[in-house]
Amino acid sequence: MLKLNDKILMLVFTIFVLTGPIILAPFGAGYPDLLQRFAIFGILAVGYNILFGLTGYLSFGHAAFLGVGSYSTVWMFKLLTMNIIPGMILAIIMSGLFALLIGFITLRRSGIYFSILTLAFAQMSYSLAYSVLTPITNGETGLQIRLADARILDPKNESGSLPSTNLFGLEMNDTFRTTLFGMDLQFNVGFYVCAVILIAAFYLSIRIFRSPFGLMLRAVKTNQNRLMYTGINTKPYTLAAFVISGMYAGLAGALLASMDPLAGAERMQWTESGSIVLMVILGGAGTLLGPVLGAGVIKYFEAIFSRINDNVLHEWFDILPGFLETFMVWIIHPFVGKGWSLTLGAVFMIIVIFLPGGLMEGANRIGKRLAKLKRGSADDAKTPAE
Amino acid sequence: MDAIFLQVLNGLDKGSAYALIALGLTLIFGTLGVVNFAHGALFMLGAFCAVVMRKILTLSKITLDPEKTNFLGKPLEIKTTYVELWWGDVGTWMIDYSVLLSIGFAIPVMALIGIIMERGLIKHFYHRPHADQILMTFGLAIVLQEIVKAFFGANPIPQSAPDAMGGAMDIGVLFGFAEYAVIYPYWRLIYFVFAAVVIGAVFAFLRFTTFGMVVRAGMADRETVGLLGIDIDRRFTIMFGIAAAVTGVAGVMYTPILPPNYHMGMDFLVLCFVVVVVGGMGSLPGAVLAGFMLGMLESFASMNEVKAIIPGIDQIIIYLVAMIVLLVRPRGLMGKAGMMED
Numbered sequence: 001m002l003k004l005n006d007k008i009l010m011l012v013f014t015i016f017v018l019t020g021p022i023i024l025a026p027f028g029a030g031y032p033d034l035l036q037r038f039a040i041f042g043i044l045a046v047g048y049n050i051l052f053g054l055t056g057y058l059s060f061g062h063a064a065f066l067g068v069g070s071y072s073t074v075w076m077f078k079l080l081t082m083n084i085i086p087g088m089i090l091a092i093i094m095s096g097l098f099a100l101l102i103g104f105i106t107l108r109r110s111g112i113y114f115s116i117l118t119l120a121f122a123q124m125s126y127s128l129a130y131s132v133l134t135p136i137t138n139g140e141t142g143l144q145i146r147l148a149d150a151r152i153l154d155p156k157n158e159s160g161s162l163p164s165t166n167l168f169g170l171e172m173n174d175t176f177r178t179t180l181f182g183m184d185l186q187f188n189v190g191f192y193v194c195a196v197i198l199i200a201a202f203y204l205s206i207r208i209f210r211s212p213f214g215l216m217l218r219a220v221k222t223n224q225n226r227l228m229y230t231g232i233n234t235k236p237y238t239l240a241a242f243v244i245s246g247m248y249a250g251l252a253g254a255l256l257a258s259m260d261p262l263a264g265a266e267r268m269q270w271t272e273s274g275s276i277v278l279m280v281i282l283g284g285a286g287t288l289l290g291p292v293l294g295a296g297v298i299k300y301f302e303a304i305f306s307r308i309n310d311n312v313l314h315e316w317f318d319i320l321p322g323f324l325e326t327f328m329v330w331i332i333h334p335f336v337g338k339g340w341s342l343t344l345g346a347v348f349m350i351i352v353i354f355l356p357g358g359l360m361e362g363a364n365r366i367g368k369r370l371a372k373l374k375r376g377s378a379d380d381a382k383t384p385a386e
Numbered sequence: 387m388d389a390i391f392l393q394v395l396n397g398l399d400k401g402s403a404y405a406l407i408a409l410g411l412t413l414i415f416g417t418l419g420v421v422n423f424a425h426g427a428l429f430m431l432g433a434f435c436a437v438v439m440r441k442i443l444t445l446s447k448i449t450l451d452p453e454k455t456n457f458l459g460k461p462l463e464i465k466t467t468y469v470e471l472w473w474g475d476v477g478t479w480m481i482d483y484s485v486l487l488s489i490g491f492a493i494p495v496m497a498l499i500g501i502i503m504e505r506g507l508i509k510h511f512y513h514r515p516h517a518d519q520i521l522m523t524f525g526l527a528i529v530l531q532e533i534v535k536a537f538f539g540a541n542p543i544p545q546s547a548p549d550a551m552g553g554a555m556d557i558g559v560l561f562g563f564a565e566y567a568v569i570y571p572y573w574r575l576i577y578f579v580f581a582a583v584v585i586g587a588v589f590a591f592l593r594f595t596t597f598g599m600v601v602r603a604g605m606a607d608r609e610t611v612g613l614l615g616i617d618i619d620r621r622f623t624i625m626f627g628i629a630a631a632v633t634g635v636a637g638v639m640y641t642p643i644l645p646p647n648y649h650m651g652m653d654f655l656v657l658c659f660v661v662v663v664v665g666g667m668g669s670l671p672g673a674v675l676a677g678f679m680l681g682m683l684e685s686f687a688s689m690n691e692v693k694a695i696i697p698g699i700d701q702i703i704i705y706l707v708a709m710i711v712l713l714v715r716p717r718g719l720m721g722k723a724g725m726m727e728d
Contacts, residue, residue: 056517058517058520058521105709105713108713109712109713109716111516112421112516112520112667113663113712113716115520116659116660116663116708117708117709117712119656119659120656120660120705120708120709121705123656123705124701124702124705124706127698127701127702128698128702130701131697131698131701132697132698132701133698270656271652274524274528277521277524278525281521334532334533334536339532339535339536341528341532342528342529342532342533342536344528345525345526345527345528345529345532346525346529348521348524348525348528349507349522349525349526349529352518352521352522352525353507353510353522356514356518
């Protein structure tokens with residue numbers, strides 16, 4: 001069972017996630033599309049953290065699992081039913097198998113070679129999805145659901161419009177809207193499905209972190225050689241971690257497809273894998289909460305920054321004198337709107353250079369500094385005046 | 387037979403680009419021990435040096451011709467470039483040969499960028515784990531490519547080869563094939579020769595100069611060289627500049643073949659890492675050999691006859707070969723044992 005600390009963490013996390021639509025509404029992030037992305041990429045990051053955070057193996061190929069998950073799910077939508085459960089199950093199984101195969105081969109090497117091998121595998125899957133596997137992936141167009149698809153479990157569709165994804169009748173894009181203190185609150189079914197899965201995924205990751213298995217993975221990160229000298233074969237452990245994180249990625253891919261039933265090969269590109277790494281590093285690799293935080297921060301600022309355009313900038317700097325206003329807008333312009341990636345890259349570099357432990361380390365440092373200050377002043381008070 | 391000969395040419399052509407980039411990558415890795423994910427961005431920056439050079443050369447003075455009107459009824463604008471205005475025919479010649487002139491422009495610029503990069507950023511990462519180096523340079527690559535995108539836009543900018551080198555050559559005749567059997571663009575042949583010259587120059591520089599000797603000694607044992615009272619850090623910084631310049635000119639010369647766009651670096655980067663790993667981390671001859679070998683394999687795999695047997699093989703052959711090499715011979719073709727094993 002979980003220790004008290006973890007129970008509290010779990011409870012706070014659950015409450016925070018479930019009340020997400022209310023808490024995040026004042027920040028302009030309370031709309032379903034963004035909330036769903038928070039949860040989905042949170043799952044992805046939590047899964048990636050099990051591999052990278054615990055074992056230190058830097059994989060550049062996780063986007064491939066994301067793609068596999070999406071494709072499997074859309075195929076389930078096409079063949080079986082628009083209920084998301086079979087799609088999710090198939091996605092987890094397929095990405096697990098895929099991860100088993102790739103992991104079995106790539107984990108024979110470590111360090112930089114592992115990174116490059118996973119990169120090569122992901123790039124290969126991406127090229128294949130675009131070329132030979134077109135019958136399965138529908139190439140550049142991407143896989144979509146159509147009216148003419150079989151869907152053997154679903155009743156015959158007579159409405160003439162595309163059916164929407166659902167969970168036993170609850171449609172994913174159903175939204176309950178209300179206003180509270182003048183704020184527009186949107187409670188979306190899709191978000192709550194993702195949120196519940198995120199909480200489950202987070203719980204599982206706590207259990208893994210606290211288990212003997214998790215300890216073994218950490219030992220691999222600290223000193224794999226010493227572990228081998230003591231006669232332990234580390235391969236099964238790392239492979240298990242790789243497969244688990246691959247399945248997490250597959251699940252995230254399935255949810256992406258469930259919220260918006262299409263799958264494209266661009267989801268598998270290696271820069272996409274890079275952005276998964278970014279989330280985990282930004283939040284703090286190897287910490288429990290860090291990856292979710294990182295995913296949230298990146299997706300939030302992506303949404304915010306992309307919306308800022310020159311007009312908004314001009315409004316902001318309206319108070320400044322003319323030439324200064326133009327200058328500020330000129331400086332900031334490349335970083336916002338379409339230039340969001342530039343900001344992301346720059347922030348990422350700064351994080352890696354100055355704060356390798358990510359936001360969580362930053363929070364810890366500030367916490368320690370504060371504690372020191374407090375203790376310091378207390379000490380001062382104790383020393384008797386001469 | 388002539389189809390095979392054509393694929394050999396294609397392979398040499400692709401291989402020379404791979405070999406040049408991989409050479410720069412290996413120079414950096416072998417000297418500084420840094421895994422540089424921003425190397426593709428250097429290639430891209432080199433290509434954009436050519437774009438900038440052409441932009442500078444074609445800066446024009448606009449004069450209005452009141453006699454003639456354009457379709458809107460306004461006076462016709464006549465653009466005359468300044469270089470032509472100042473130097474006449476020499477100016478025209480300069481614009482025509484701007485790709486070659488760009489090399490002279492790119493070498494100092496790229497060397498400077500390389501040195502700034504090393505002193506400003508990478509210096510601080512020697513004692514950090516390789517994962518950190520990868521991540522930092524990955525971030526740097528994103529930043530560089532986004533800056534280029536902000537300035538030059540997302541569309542490819544076509545560059546032309548000089549007129550005299552623009553056409554194609556009936557190279558088959560030289561090798562005893564029938565006339566018009568193998569026709570190949572001049573520029574690609576020039577690229578191959580250029581790559582061979584640059585690679586030869588780098589090797590000669592390392593082999594036959596005192597500087598090169600010191601650098602090689604430093605690659606073998608950095609500490610001892612330092613103890614002998616040689617400022618090895620400074621030499622390695624210069625080597626980083628040289629590596630950046632080599633990659634940059636590879637990019638400049640590639641512009642007539644592939645119109646430069648902001649993500650060309652990322653596209654080449656993955657391939658070149660694979661090349662370096664196949665050749666053996668830190669081995670310069672290995673990088674060159676693997677570059678040409680993989681280029682050759684890729685072009686043979688894209689023959690229709692091969693594709694008919696195994697569809698899609700041209701897309702994945704390089705990765706497939708890389709995987710087999712890494713699993714069977716982990717240190718690569720010519721790598722030393724124990725390199726980067728941790």
